[in-house]
Amino acid sequence: MELTPIVAGNWKMHKTPKDGHSFVEKTTNLLLEINHVSVIFAPPFTGLFDIDVQPPFYLAAQNCHWEEQGAYTGEISVAMIRDCSAEYVILGHSERRHVFGETDNWINRKVIAVLAGGLKPILCIGETLDQREAGETDLVLKNQLEQGLAEVESLQNIVIAYEPVWAIGTGVTATINQVESAHESVRGILKEIFPDSNDIHVLYGGSVKPANAEELIQVPGVNGFLIGGASLDVESFTSITRTVETVQKRNL
Numbered sequence: 175m176e177l178t179p180i181v182a183g184n185w186k187m188h189k190t191p192k193d194g195h196s197f198v199e200k201t202t203n204l205l206l207e208i209n210h211v212s213v214i215f216a217p218p219f220t221g222l223f224d225i226d227v228q229p230p231f232y233l234a235a236q237n238c239h240w241e242e243q244g245a246y247t248g249e250i251s252v253a254m255i256r257d258c259s260a261e262y263v264i265l266g267h268s269e270r271r272h273v274f275g276e277t278d279n280w281i282n283r284k285v286i287a288v289l290a291g292g293l294k295p296i297l298c299i300g301e302t303l304d305q306r307e308a309g310e311t312d313l314v315l316k317n318q319l320e321q322g323l324a325e326v327e328s329l330q331n332i333v334i335a336y337e338p339v340w341a342i343g344t345g346v347t348a349t350i351n352q353v354e355s356a357h358e359s360v361r362g363i364l365k366e367i368f369p370d371s372n373d374i375h376v377l378y379g380g381s382v383k384p385a386n387a388e389e390l391i392q393v394p395g396v397n398g399f400l401i402g403g404a405s406l407d408v409e410s411f412t413s414i415t416r417t418v419e420t421v422q423k424r425n426l
């Protein structure tokens with residue numbers, strides 16, 4: 175079965191609820207013709223409330239806590255996210271791992287909680303520059319996948335985003351060969367862990383822009399993008415989405 179590509183915009187800590195509302199309204203109006211791509215907006219938690227989107231547009235949270243409720247000041251549960259009609263939760267983003275010290279074990283608990291709550295995790299993985307230069311990329315991806323998906327029974331409802339840390343927000347995009355080879359490794363590792371699961375979305379993230387989207391979306395094994403900087407601007411986000419739609423239609 176052919177997977178519908180995903181274009182997901184991770185707004186990080188940008189846009190007030192009002193700004194987000196107007197951004198989503200403008201973007202969805204400009205993308206009325208889209209029907210071969212799933213488009214995901216991931217605003218900060220405050221921007222998830224009271225925002226209404228219909229397929230092919232979806233909402234994602236950027237993080238969550240694994241407990242259902244309790245004395246966890248500053249945290250947000252899966253049920254709270256679901257109540258805002260979000261369908262996805264980004265987990266293990268490089269900034270959560272490297273700035274906020276999230277461990278694979280925490281990320282794993284979150285993955286399990288998100289699945290149990292009926293939502294879809296977008297599990298981010300990726301190596302640092304030091305790890306790449308030490309030839310450890312495949313090992314890092316394997317560890318992050320094995321640990322992040324521990325106790326998970328199948329790949330159903332899971333999206334993986336391969337985001338090399340050194341390419342996030344730096345303007346440096348991984349080369350086509352690097353992206354292809356990382357995506358091939360990811361699929362090989364997933365096949366080892368889940369021999370019976372169907373193929374799943376593996377997105378690329380890291381300095382995706384209108385100028386490189388066409389080349390990157392055609393890399394074998396890339397089923398869409400997780401976009402930071404370029405997802406904040408109506409023009410660049412709609413341009414990337416249209417590019418993915420055009421390439422997808424051409425391939426059908």
Ligand code: PGA
Pocket residue numbers: 184337341342343344345379380381382400401402403404
């Ligand atoms: P970037 O961020 O597109 O700004 O590199 C990607 C991400 O953090 O998901």
